[in-house]
Amino acid sequence: MEHKTCFHCGLDASTSEITFDEKSFCCNGCKTVYEIFTVNDLSCYYDLQQAPGATPKEIAGKYNFLDNPKIVEQLLEFNDDKTQIVTLYIPHIHCSSCIWILENLNKLNPEISDSTVNFGKKTVRVTYNSENILLKDLVTLLNSIGYEPFISLDDYSIGKKEINRSIIYKLGVAGFAFGNVMFLSFPEYFEVGEFWLEQYKHLFRWLMFFFSLPVVFYSAQDYFISAFKGLRSKILNIDVPIALGIIVLFTRSSAEIILNIGSGFFDSLTGLIFFLLLGKFFQQKTYSYLSFERDYKSYFPIGITKINEEKEESIQVYDIQKGDRLLIRNEELIPVDCILIKGKARIDYSFVTGESKTVSKQSGDKLFAGGKQLEGSIEVDVLKTVEQSYLTQLWSNDIFKKDKALAFTNITNSISKNFTIAVLSIAFLATAYWMFVDSNKALNVFTSVLIIACPCAIALAAPFTFGNILRILGKKKFYLKNASVIEQLSKINTIIFDKTGTITTNKETTINYEGLQLSQEEEILLKSTLRGSNHPLSRSLYDILNEHEILTLNDYKEHLGKGIEANYNNQNIKVGAASFVGHSMDTATLNTCVHISANNQYKGKFTFYNKYRKGLSKLFNRLKKDYDLVILSGDNEGEKDNLTKLLPTKTKLLFNQKPEDKLEYIKYHQTEGANVLMIGDGLNDAGALAQSNVGIAISENVNVFSPACDAILDASKFNQLHHYINISKSAIKIIKWSFLLSLIYNMIGLYFAVTGQLAPVIAAILMPLSSISIVVFTTIATNLLGRKID
Structure with a gap:
């Protein structure tokens, strides 16, 4: 009977007699899947890999739950x-x-x-x-279509994922076979004539052959699959020389056994694969450790306001417990699933769904984590605690990804490709030379060159360096979206700062009021209006006002860069810039001011005397040596004299800048060749953060989350900014040093391999050791960098 395999899943289809479109299928399920893909123009599925599918299962009634x-x-x-x-x-x-x-x-x-x-x-x-x-x-x-989900009914949640243990099984098989082949090879090594009788020699050699079969066809299969996929895609990846070396060793050794002309190289072959897998296992364990650190410990300290017995306190999101009452202000992100208790909710779920449409919710409705409140403040009761990985997942959502530059790992891929071409060329040339000089060494030379010069160490340099840097910076309260931000940060030459809430701190601001006395009703309305805003000035002003009963506003609107307005019954209030509340600017007073009007009558202004962040002057003096420094502020020029005295002479100071002005300023300078780092509070600066090469949002226990930023910096670490930038530059240097070390190692190894002085099994031991040495070097170097930050 002719052997046939299922076109969809690859199983035996010899007895099914099911054909369609001149293709064989093992069952009607696979045939149906093929028909579905063909009808829906998805037949490219089979171009990516031969027989990639799984046989669909009968599930009648299985998912009735x-x-x-x-x-x-x-x-x-x-x-x-x-x-x-x-x-x-x-x-x-x-x-x-x-x-x-x-x-x-x-x-x-x-x-x-x-x-x-x-x-x-x-x-x-x-x-x-x-x-x-x-x-x-x-x-x-x-x-x-053959992709049945695994759903656990025990706790109504997605089932626990089984750990992929295939590499452990493959390593075990390779280690067992390697040990036995070495044992069977001892008589050959020591030329024990008395024991190595003619009748046992053939038996031992064939045993070595059979021990090598599961190693080659099971333990080493990942190298063959990777190399085949790469070649089919016209890409020379790092597994091509490894796979080629294994094939040559196995073919030559098998030929010697079959033709009875030698014992082959099965000890080198099984040892090679064992040590390759051992190195791969070590790399996998190390990188999963780094990923664990990144996922579960380096998640940013966004704050939220908890209402506790009518008192408000700021807590970090991972301290939220089920049953807590939270205050969600205008433009704040909802960090957990909850029930709306008080206030009018207009929620933007575009962070989650990608659709910008907003939905209105009433008291008693359920709100989901990831929504953004757009109309004043609301109070909610918590249904679930926050998942540590959730905000990171939201932050990295593909919807908000912007191609700011090619990742540095692309350079690694390019180096690996060119390196592989060079290695193959050297291997073939060296083998051709030894075929004429000493044919007995030709095979060893060919295999040793392919193995010793594998560019695995080069490929590992960038991910291990970046992975450890992400972990270290997270512990130091600087949270990066992904590894590519590190490279972008190393390239910047211009740094732009927002003023209010960025270089100034809200906790020590002095505020004075000048104007008409506010009535109790107006002060209550002012307090309730400010409660809904997340602007740094609003939060500072809200904190100093007397405690009053909070009103549920009829209408609330926040105009970015201008101010806020609200209505309650027949009362109206406006808070913000002088022009916004309908008052002509008092040029005699140039400090930062918030003006108030009630029922279209100008009342007065609150004057803010800013307190600058600790170490600001020292930070700017350090940065001025290497970067162009700019202050872009939406406030008036009241602080110009103070900033001129405080900051280096070449710092540009621009005031009265609207959010769109900041964005255009960055865009213009980028066309002039500037690589811009923008640092803002994440609220008014969302456009500027998105436009910049790197956007950093300052976090001061405020849950104003913006996917536009590339990094979040804890406000207490603001004076360490220069260290973070220097670490990014040093990370690139570490990668380059790793490339150099790998190159030196390969040059030395290639010399011994080409001259026939290196056995394949020794090359197999040295190759993972070189990879491990790169991992150790990058880990130690990056940890030393981390110690420079307090």
Whole structure:
């Protein structure tokens, strides 16, 4: 019987006799999946990898529990209006084809608006229209194409992911075989004639051959798969020379055994694969440790206001407990799932769904984490504690990603590619030379060159350096969105600062009032209006006003860069710039002022005497040597004289800058060749932060979260800014030093390999040691950098 494999999943299809479109299938399920993909123009799925699919399972009635709304509610990550979002664990995700088909689910069902795969965690996050497709329908669809989700019913949550132990199993097989092959090779090593009789010699050699089979075809399969995928995509990756070396060693050794002309190199072959896997295992464990540190300990200290017995206190989001009462101000992010208790909610869920449409909510409605309040302040009761990884996931959402520059790892890929070409050329030339000089050494030379010169160490330099830097900076209260920010930070030549809330601190500001006496009703309305704003001046002013009963406002509007206005019954109040409240500017007073008008009658102004952050002058004097420094402030020129005395002479000072003015200023200077670092408070400066090459938001226990920023700096560490920039520059130097060390190692190794003085098994031991040495070097170097910061 002719052997046939299923075109979809690769299983045996010899007995099924199911064919369609001149292709064989093992069952009707696989045939149906193929038809679905073909009809929906998704047949490219099979171009990415041969037989990538899994056989769909019969699930009649299996997911009937998803008809229960309470269970569905527990599984959903987001559920509001017509939009639902769920993250499902899919064990079958294993290749690029899986990623491609799962991120094109919208072609199978147009009610699915977005699907994003996390390959490392084997999850897919799906956003869909809940009016026309239910969660049960989505799960059934995934199963029909061979991607059945794993859902645990024990606690209505996504099941625990099984740890991928394949590398441990492969390492175990390789180690077992390597030990036995070495043992069987001892008689050959020591030429024990009495024991090494003719009848045992062949037996031992064939045993070595059989021990090597699972090592080559199981333990080393990842190298072959990676090399094949790379070559098919016309890419020479770092696994090509390794795979080629393994093939040559195995082929030559097998030929010697079969033709009875020698014992082959099975000891070198199994040892090579064992030590390669050992190095790979070490790298994986180290990098997963760095990732753990980044995910669970380096998550930024965004603050939130907790209401405790009518008193308000600022706490960090990871201190939020179920049942807490929280105050969410205008423009603040909702950090947890909660119930609206008091106030008018108009929520923007674009951070979560990507759609800018807002929704209005009434008291008693459920609000989801990730929404942004846009109309005054609200009070909520907490339903769930915050997940530490949630805000980081939200921050890194693809919706807000901006291609500010190519990541530094692209340089690594380029080096690895060129390096691989050079290694293959050297290997073939050296082998050709030894074929004429001493053919017995040719195979050893070829294999040793391929193994010793593997550019793994080069490929590891950047991810390990960046990974450890992200972890260290997170511990020092400087939180970066991703590794590419480090490279961008190392390239900046211009630093732009906002003034209020950035170089000034709100905690020690002195405020004086000049004007007409406010009535009790006006002061209550002023206090209630300021309560809804997150602007640094509003927060400072709110804190000094007398305690009053808080009103639920009829209307609230905040005009960025201008001021806020509110209505309660027949009363109206405006707070902000003089022009905003309808008052002509008093040029005699040039300090920062907040003006008040009630019912269209000008009342007076609060004058702020700013307190600058500790170490500001020292910081600017350090930065001026290497960077152009600029202050862009939305305030008037009242602080110009103070700043002129405080800051270096070449610092540019620009006042009365609206948010759009700041953005245009940055854009213009970028066209002139400037690489701009913008530091602001994340509220009025969102546009400028997004436009800059690197945008840093200052966090001072304020939950004004902006995905436009690339980093969040704890306000207490503001005077350490120059250290953070220097660490970014030093990180690039560490990577370059790693490249140099790897190059030196390879040059020395290649010399011994080309001259025939290096056995393949020794090369296999040295190669992972070189990779480990790079990991150790980058880890120690980056840890030493971290000690420079207090």
